Every structure is written in C-alpha cells, then in structure tokens.
Amino acid sequence: QTDTASSLTFYNETLDSYARPLSHMVSLGLEYRLGEQDEFGLSGDYFHNSFTRTEGANKLLHNSSGVLINRYERNRVDFESEKEYSFTTFFEHKFPTEDHTLRFEFSAARAPEQEDNRYTNVYLFPAGPNEYDNTLIKVADIDKQVTVEYANPLTEESNLEIGYAGEFVNNDLDFHAEYFDTGQQRFVTDVSKTNQFVYDELIHALYATYKQSFKPFGLMAGVRVE
Numbered sequence: 001q002t003d004t005a006s007s008l009t010f011y012n013e014t015l016d017s018y019a020r021p022l023s024h025m026v027s028l029g030l031e032y033r034l035g036e037q038d039e040f041g042l043s044g045d046y047f048h049n050s051f052t053r054t055e056g057a058n059k060l061l062h063n064s065s066g067v068l069i070n071r072y073e074r075n076r077v078d079f080e081s082e083k084e085y086s087f088t089t090f091f092e093h094k095f096p097t098e099d100h101t102l103r104f105e106f107s108a109a110r111a112p113e114q115e116d117n118r119y120t121n122v123y124l125f126p127a128g129p130n131e132y133d134n135t136l137i138k139v140a141d142i143d144k145q146v147t148v149e150y151a152n153p154l155t156e157e158s159n160l161e162i163g164y165a166g167e168f169v170n171n172d173l174d175f176h177a178e179y180f181d182t183g184q185q186r187f188v189t190d191v192s193k194t195n196q197f198v199y200d201e202l203i204h205a206l207y208a209t210y211k212q213s214f215k216p217f218g219l220m221a222g223v224r225v226e
Helices: none
Strands: 009-018 022-033 038-063 068-094 101-125 131-152 158-181 186-189 195-214 217-225
Touching: none
Parallel strands: none
Antiparallel strands: 009 038, 022 038, 038 068, 068 101, 101 131, 131 158, 158 186, 158 195, 195 217
C-alpha cells in the first residue's frame, strides 16, 4: 500500500473460517384431469439453509523496512439463514382439433435471506481496547410470472401462437450497520454505512408467431411487444 507521502506499507492477513450449513429441501406436485379436454396442475418447492459461521482474521502491517507497525485481530460470528418458497399452477384446455390449446400458468417465488454479523477488533500492537461493530443484512426477493398462450393449428401446414407474458420482480436489500459507542455504552447506528436498496420491475409482453410449411421449406414470422 502507498500513502500520500509515497511511503510503502505491507499488509498481510490470515483468515480462518468455519461453518457447517444444513439444508432442507421439499418438492411436491400434482396434475389432475378435469375431463377429456381440461387439465390442472400444481407444484411447490421449499428450501431452507442455516448455519453459524465463526471467523478469525489476523492482520499485520509492516513498514518498508519490515518493522511491525500494527497488528490486530478481527473476529466474526455470523448467524446466517436462507429460505426459498415457490409454487407453480397451470390450467390447460384442449380443443377438439389436435394441438389446439389454451394454457394459463402462474408461478411465484420468494427468497428471504439474513446475515447477522457480530465483529470484534482486538488490538495487539500497539495494544488498545477492543472495538465492536455489527452488520445486519436482509435480502428479500419476490418474483411472479404469468403466461397465457393460445395455439391453433390453422391447417396441416400452418400454425398460429399468440400469448401474453408478465414478470413482476421486487428486490429489497436492507443493510444496517452499527458500532459500540463507549460513551453511551450501547450500539448506535452507523449512518455512513447503513443503506437500503429497493428495486421493482414489471414487464408486460404480447407476442404472436405464425408458421407455414411449403413441403421441403418452411417460414416462421413473429412479433413481440414489451
């Protein structure tokens, strides 16, 4: 590292991290025929992962002559968890003509995550009092999708497909940082690091595809508007 006076500082860090994640996964689904021409389906998935991470980092700073000028440890305990819920449902109607169908499908997924970090700085050289700081990171992702598709084989040589596709995304990243104030003897919010990022996206799309066969040749044309 080079500072404003153009003097060199050499940085060395050794880090040990330990964690034993445990995951649970469940998946279920069913399909049911309502009759000769109608079919219904439903499926869902569940995922859960959680663990406690313990971490120790030994940090050393030497000047250009190799003399130790700073040594401290940054220890971390992290309580972390991740979940995901998702399900999909569909309904399909088949008309008397082969491959003539109308299909509706809806899916939704939610994936909350949390990372609760507790840090301790232990100053060994020069010796000094310990410092404490925490970060709580929460992530929430929600994704929904809707599709409606109509397929019609107009003739043996031609086919038409039209449909709608909608995607709705919500992301929320909440980062909260705090440090221990020795004067107040409590943790206070670090406003220079605390922030929240929220992102929403909605996409609507209409599309159509036409296929035509001319014996050995084929033609396909399509249009999509978002």
